[in-house]
Amino acid sequence: KNQVEQSPQSLIILEGKNCTLQCNYTVSPFSNLRWYKQDTGRGPVSLTIMTFSENTKSNGRYTATLDADTKQSSLHITASQLSDSASYICVVSAVYSGGGADGLTFGKGTHLIIQP
């Protein structure tokens, strides 16, 4: 069964500090991994996508990594800001095989709180 595990479940850090969120997956055959940010009271929004051939990708202060061999991804946030307070959800996509399969497996998210 395809699974996505995220850690930690929740994290509190001071403004200006860095943090790293983890995502481990057992999804096969792997297509891509996407990180979403969900602000309180809003729907998730895509931050970045990692495909099989990519190791690192940056989006401003967010840097995602992917190790396809160990089936692990991380999301590193540099110089955190109050606006980074949100839930971060890891979603792994299996290769589309047709037949109406959705192919998406969601992690339960990491709830990040940035304190001033």
Place this chain on the structure above:
Amino acid sequence: NAGVTQTPKFQVLKTGQSMTLQCAQDMNHNSMYWYRQDPGMGLRLIYYSASEGTTDKGEVPNGYNVSRLNKREFSLRLESAAPSQTSVYFCASRSRQGRDNSPLHFGNGTRLTVT
């Protein structure tokens, strides 16, 4: 360009009442989805529609029905609401199921309480 619009934003129902959650997208996406989000459970797929005219069950379809009215609209119906259906419901869309790299675009949710 509004993206994905959900109505209503909030709803309180009594056990046994029925209601329909509405969702519309203006991005010409083929695929549309309904998820529920509960504390500690993450987002779970209720139903999805890969294209106009087709619908498929997701992980937690019991107690729900859906209608893909046209390419833009995908509604979720609770025929006889139960307290276990208290949740936040999200509608999402993406451009084409076959393109695995396309992101999901979410609405801002409907917060439903069943008493």
